Amino acid sequence: MGVTNEDPTTQTPTAEAAVAEPTGRRPWHDSRIRRALLAVVVVVPLAFAAVYMWAMWDPTETLEDMPVALVNNDIAVGSGADRLAAGDEVKQTLLDSGALKFDAVDTETAVDGLASGDYYFVVSIPTNFSATLSGLGDTTKAPALISITYNDNNTLLASSIGDSVMSAIRAEVVKGTAGSSVKTVLQGLDELSGGLKDAATGSGQLHDGTSELSAGAGELAKGLRDELVPGTAEAADGGGQLAAGAGELAAGLTELRSGTDELGAGATELADGIDSIVGGVDAKGIADQLKALKKALPNDPSIRGIVDELTGVVDGLGQLTSGSREIANQLTNPKADYRSGVEQLVAGSAELSSGANELSAGLGELHQGATDAANGAQQLADGAGQVDDGAGELHQGLSDGARQAPDLGDDVQQQSLADLLATPVDTKATNLAAAQFNGPGGAPLLLIMLTAIVPLIVFMCCRPLRASVTAARTIGIRAWLRRVAFVCGVSLAAMAACTVGVWSFLSPSPDPANLAQTLLMVAAATLMHTAVIGVMFAIGGYVVGSVTALAGIMLQMFSFGGVWMIETVPGALKWLHPLMPMTYVRDGFIASFNGSSGFWAALVIVVGITAVCTAAHLLLVRGRTPAADALPA
Template sequence: MTVPLVFAAVFMWAMWDPTETLEDLPVALVNNDIAAGTGADRLAAGDEVAQTLLDSGALKFDAVDSDTAKAGLAAGDYYFVVSIPSNFSTTLSGIGGKTTAPALISITYNDNNTLLASSIGDSVMTAIRAEVVKGTAGSSVKTVVAGLDELSSGIREAATGSGQLHDGTSELSAGASELAKGLQNELVPGTAEAADGGRQLADGTGQLASGLTDLRAGTDELGAGATELADGIESIVGGVDAKGIAAQLAALKRALPNDPSLRGVVDELTGVVDGLAQLSSGSREIANQLTDPNADYRSGVNELVAGSIELNDGANELSTGLGQLNTGAQEAATGAAQLADGANQLDAGAGELSAGLSDGARQAPELGDDVAQQSLADLLATPVDTKASNVAAAQFNGPGAAPLLLILLTALVPLIVFMCCKPLRASASQPRRMSLRTWLRRVAFVGGVSLLASAACTAIVWVALSPSPDPAELGKTLLMVAAATLMHTAVIAVMFAIGGYVVGAVTALAGIMLQMFTFGGVWMIETVPGLLKWLNPIMPMTYVREGFISSFNGSPGFWSALVIVVGIGVVATGVHLLLVRERAPHDEPLAAGSQPA
């Protein structure tokens, strides 16, 4: 009666609140987040969340990389892994724009290691998530959402205006290009030709003015000669009475006989006299025309010279102006080309602005109704959420329950086999010795039946769980099932040998229950009372669990666990042999329907 009471008290002691010691629970923390933005807009939310988790003290977080966390979870060094993804900051920075779902923090459990770590970890992470998003409320964020809606409308209007601007800049660009081509290809060559013509005209008018000046000088010389000639003619003709001579010749002609030859001579002489008079008058007129500035010829020459000088001055001014016009046309062509380039750049910029605003308008959230606004408000109120996954879930008949079931079955099956048989028991009243052959026969019988029963139970586990367990190393799993079954058979045999059928069965069952609290497969060993923690290294199930963790997860440590399990079985078998061979009766009768054990 004492043993069950003691174990009952221990069990009651073990049923305390495990959440009081969760700060000792080793959990891997992986921060893969890449900061978003630069400068003042840089957001490194992953670092902030990681520091919040480390400072919270809710769990014993260990900041490691992904590979270390994965290996630690497989080896059972960590109860679960908390991972901050690489796009965590990017997702948070996009809230109100392209982000439509909260930034997720991934939590990875593995029920192959410990049954309750996932459920307790889930409740703890729920509280931590609340701590991360604390301070944000949907009611206050909705004001921001309304502002975002107005901003979205403004962006769409700006996108429409930028499209119109782009149309205008396209026309401006086309016009500037045409202007540049016209100036370069038509105006500049025309003004160049005009400038050349102007220079040629100026040269011609200069030559004309020079020639006319020479003409006036020649006229002066000719006038001087003509005056001298007129004076000479007058001096010669002035002493001749032309009229008297003409009258005498006329009288002579009348007096002459009607001789044609004589009359012809008189006519000729009369003509000579008239010519002398005309010569004198004409030479004087020529001299006057050449020298008198009021004369038609001389005044015309003077006016022509003056006009040619003015014409030359105007031609020179025209040539200079045409040269300046050509230079201006070239500068205008260069400026037009620059204007065309600038217009093209302006058009390209307007196109990019239009495209960017159009993309922004398309990406801007449509928040015109209360439902859409409330949806984004909820997102802003809970920008961070958690996403849990389990390498091998145990709930709802999941494959993660297989290690715990196999550990429990390898202990219960030998106990049930022993309870179906009449066990050997050490006795001080009859110290006769049992033969080794008899002992081996009974041990082989119980061990064989236990192995067969464990194999059948293992097959049932594989069929009952859905999906079926898929250990990384099936051979090692089956080897550990066999070794754990034989080890428990040996340990339970010792208890039956010492305590007998009733006390041995109760003691063995109490021992199994005690191990359920201390081996770490159900309750995390960090959460149990201090005394039970001390029992963990000496409990056989502890090493059976380590072997199954290794075989199911493919982590190191299987062979060391197997050696310890086999060693415990060998030691217990040796103790059992010593107990029954030294104290057991030689030929104790079997109970009806029972087999020796």
């Protein structure tokens, strides 16, 4: 490594020292001609390759190796012959196209893969894709969208190349969906045509039915008005008369019960009087005496007749007593046949009167209802006439529409017409961190380039500390550490200013998922490139070291995967990809900007490269006299 101010120990060897220099075989890197030849051998092919790649190389020839996540969240609609699974059709179309290396995964895997850089972008088919296509011409007002998500934090040109490729293969997607989706519309139109014809036929039948309804409603209104209403009026009058007669009957029976009560009271008094009269006579004794007298008297018919009559009178007194008591019982006892019959007649007449009144009221309501029904039937007849007129107009209109409806033919004709209709599918691109137009997605690439260019500029401003065997003096550890610390400090300070400039230049400003990791990787990458360039300067000196470092940076720009997708570059650069220090700096920035895993693994590798190159630089200059090439005037 080098510093801007020369130390006394770093002065160019004197002539005496040069004379004392050993005359043995010198190493290859101590010859200016050999170093220049090496620089030409390294730089010219790399420059030619760079020009060729920039001017002639077409990455689209190898895009089939470019990994892209394909997510199909579509839910099929319909069933049987009407089932539409447009998402599956698009998915299979993309997989069969071979335009990109599509990997069918779920949403979570796709998101994680885009964040970690495993996928360059994500193609997502939404859940309503089939539903949108099935509703074309009906509920759908916009084309079905396929979402494409980019992230320029991973690779600068992935979004622009991916957009071009997706535009090209969108025609294949449309070809795979247009037939089935637009055919749905045509089938709907065909069904509409058939429906109009059926509706026209049905409207004719409706017109016939409404005509019959209108005629029937007129007859109903006439019958209610001319027959039912007068009949219910007569029934209401008869019901009133019946109610009046039933009331009179109930009143008469009530009077009968009152008279029966009075007659029963008199009969009871009569029975009691007879009992009091007859009760004092020994009817049985008199009957026995008369029987004995009859036997004692001569057999004279006239005398015996008198005795028989007296015997009959005595027997009649007993019958008079029981008969008067029975009459009183029938007139007063509610359980007796006569009295219970009177009570039943009175109760029945009351119920008859109440029922007759209710019947009269009901017949009055019936008459009123019949009158209302007659009026309603007339209104129904008028409305039915209007419906019949409307049905006639509907039939005429549907018949005209059915004659004008298109006949789309059979399935083959519908499919042919469907293939000619407009595209029902479109794409919608989203970039999580766009790099175009000074977007924040360019931050990782700018930082990677600056961490390499800034140390190179610092070295080019200093005298190199180069390995040499032309002097016997050694450089101390402290002097070496001072020079290393100086170059590293200047590089870190300059890189800090450049980082602030990147944040100010890009709009909107970058927003990494982990700012601390991003800044840590900036510092580690700056120190790593400082160590790598220091080794080149230690071996080749100012000129060869500068050219070699610049050539190395240029080579890494094509092979580390930050500009071109590594799968699309020539095979030799693919082989160099894991050997390039920038590869691991890019991995660290992808992890810190996107919030994915892998940052610490990348940091360990960067620190390891720094340690190895620092140790190599120390071994190259340790025990050698630092000879400085003169800076250009």
